[in-house]
Amino acid sequence: MTQLHLFYVFAALVTFCSVMVVGSRNPVTSAVFLVFDLFLLAGIYAMMEAHFVAAIQVLVYAGAIVVLFVFVIMLLNLEQESHGKVRVSIPDIVMMGITGLSFVIIAFLVARVPSMATVGEMTPEAIAAAGGNTYVVGMVLFTKYLWPFELASILILLAMVASIVIAKKDKAAKPGRRRTVNANQ
Template structure:
């Protein structure tokens, strides 16, 4: 029962704040709604027993990425949004139509998947020698997924170098 209440509360918050991110006139308001959305998603991860991911979500998303967005919004502050000097609803019918088709597609996939027998659920992975969400995740990351993990670190290094090269005035 408690899980039901928490789920619906968080769902309403996430969806409402996400709509605010998309519709807000001022980009700073969008960023603030975005950070609240990320915090609510982190709470949802706690409900789903993914405590490590909740912490990572707060550290990386709410702490790092959002600050980056806020920084750029402040730097690029135009005082007027690009939508103001033209019809803002120019493409909204088209966009809503495409998004509706997307939702229908996803709904179709969901209905189809849940109508199929549950026998296709994969067998549980080999028992890990450690307990606890963070420990088990770390064990997986450093055994089965060691190469993707190292590749992710290379990706982050490349992104860091790329961002510096792009943002620097004269190298």
């Protein structure tokens, strides 16, 4: 039963940190809460015996991605939001109510299942017998999911090209190769 209690603690903290990420005025505070958020999520993963995912969550998200966030905040030189109170109108409240209600309904439906037992071949015992989490993830990635794994490399390439295309300034092109069209600027 302690595991369940631990889960509630983690879940409550995750919710709190997520709210703080959105709610705080200072971008750096948001980023720090994001780190906490991702760490706590890693804790939940670890409790689900997904140790590999938990480790990757800490390494990649809490380690690398949030550092990038902080870099961006630093480069953009963001300051604390200065404008006054956030106004909440009646339609906003109605929308929040509907969203909250649907969330509760979904949570209720998710929780109300005949059995919470793991189905399929990937049970914790089977994974432990096969050689542990990391081994199984690696094996599945290179056997069963070889095709999507290879496609994911194309996906990452695409994401890189896409972000460069969006971020690039046209003026940066060499004078001889500049092929811009004058839009109505």
